[in-house]
Amino acid sequence: MKDLKFRVLLLGGTGTIGRATAAALLAEGHGVWALVRPGTDPAKLPGCTLIEGDVSHPDTVARVLKDHPCAAIVSCLASRTGLPADAWAIDDRAHAHALEAAMEARVRKFVLLSAICVQKPYLEFQKAKLAFEAQLRGSPLEWSIVRPTAFFKSLSGQIPRVQKGKPFLVFGDGRITACKPISDADLGRFLTSCLSDPDKVRKVLPIGGPGPAITPLDQAAMLERLTGQPVKIRHVTPKLMDAIVGVLSVLGKFSPKLAGKAELARIGRYYASESMLLWNPAKGCYDADATPEFGADRFEDYVAAMLRGEIADDRGDHAIF
Numbered sequence: 001m002k003d004l005k006f007r008v009l010l011l012g013g014t015g016t017i018g019r020a021t022a023a024a025l026l027a028e029g030h031g032v033w034a035l036v037r038p039g040t041d042p043a044k045l046p047g048c049t050l051i052e053g054d055v056s057h058p059d060t061v062a063r064v065l066k067d068h069p070c071a072a073i074v075s076c077l078a079s080r081t082g083l084p085a086d087a088w089a090i091d092d093r094a095h096a097h098a099l100e101a102a103m104e105a106r107v108r109k110f111v112l113l114s115a116i117c118v119q120k121p122y123l124e125f126q127k128a129k130l131a132f133e134a135q136l137r138g139s140p141l142e143w144s145i146v147r148p149t150a151f152f153k154s155l156s157g158q159i160p161r162v163q164k165g166k167p168f169l170v171f172g173d174g175r176i177t178a179c180k181p182i183s184d185a186d187l188g189r190f191l192t193s194c195l196s197d198p199d200k201v202r203k204v205l206p207i208g209g210p211g212p213a214i215t216p217l218d219q220a221a222m223l224e225r226l227t228g229q230p231v232k233i234r235h236v237t238p239k240l241m242d243a244i245v246g247v248l249s250v251l252g253k254f255s256p257k258l259a260g261k262a263e264l265a266r267i268g269r270y271y272a273s274e275s276m277l278l279w280n281p282a283k284g285c286y287d288a289d290a291t292p293e294f295g296a297d298r299f300e301d302y303v304a305a306m307l308r309g310e311i312a313d314d315r316g317d318h319a320i321f
Helices: 016-029 061-067 084-104 124-137 159-163 186-192 217-229 238-250 256-273 299-307
Strands: 009-011 031-038 048-053 072-075 109-113 142-148 168-171 203-207 235-238
Touching: 009 016, 009 061, 009 084, 016 031, 016 142, 016 186, 031 061, 061 084, 072 084, 084 109, 084 124, 109 124, 109 186, 124 142, 159 168, 159 299, 168 217, 186 203, 217 299, 235 238, 238 256
Parallel strands: 009 031, 009 072, 031 048, 072 109, 109 142, 142 203, 168 235
Antiparallel strands: none
16 A cells, blocks of 8 residues: 555545645545535545534534544635635634644644735735734744635636627726636645645745736637637726725615625626736736746636536636626
8 A cells, every 4th residue: 555645634625626636635645534514425535535524613623633633734725705704704713723723733734725816905805814824824833825826717707608609808908917827736736745845834835827927808819719709808997896896885784685795896896906916016016927837737728628518617606707
């Protein structure tokens, strides 16, 4: 039997990134114990030992580590919606409980999947992520905080629109934002590498996929190349989203449901105006050249596979379009 490098407790393993990370961990010879919701289909995480439990409960991770001692925790856990209550419960408190349990159980390593957008925190989920990042950075564990750029699936929402002949929506001139999208598989491999690479210990690690950085207009041009058909482009002024956020914010004072919609609108407005690249404080701008790259999977190949029907839309609660 192959010797296990690490016994790893995986949090957030049933999402697309979590599943890719589980596969990468297993491929490197690590043993994976995944904390999952009750009733999770074992086929989602082949090769892993599934442990059912509520990650938001303060004692769950402590119980798991007592029964199944692990040398490392890898967390792909994130709030499903980004709404304030969900974000603080999962992105901050659930992780804080896991960190406390890890220190009590003498876990050596903690690898956290965060997000590059926390560089300019404006939204509650970003503040919640930063709150836990600060706790982890102050801990005695060998930690790594990974801040990826955009994911392939997060850029794929307009493909069905275009296939139906609808216009591709861009904000402003279509060049306001840019990113270096990274695939789930490459991100899973990068997270796994943090367990064995001493240069990644106690580091905040921004990471993108293979460049160059692409804008929304670049995405529209890509769809034209792949479909062989002209893609209609509709420019949307950011002021429209500002107006939507403003109206929903006012109405949200009287309705919790509309308050949630206002926060979702603010999230959409943020991603419409901020690049998912490394922020260069010296230049006062996002810096594509300084944004690290990793992996070999290219977004254009992913889009081509989606157009062929080989990949389904798996954005779930993160869908905007």
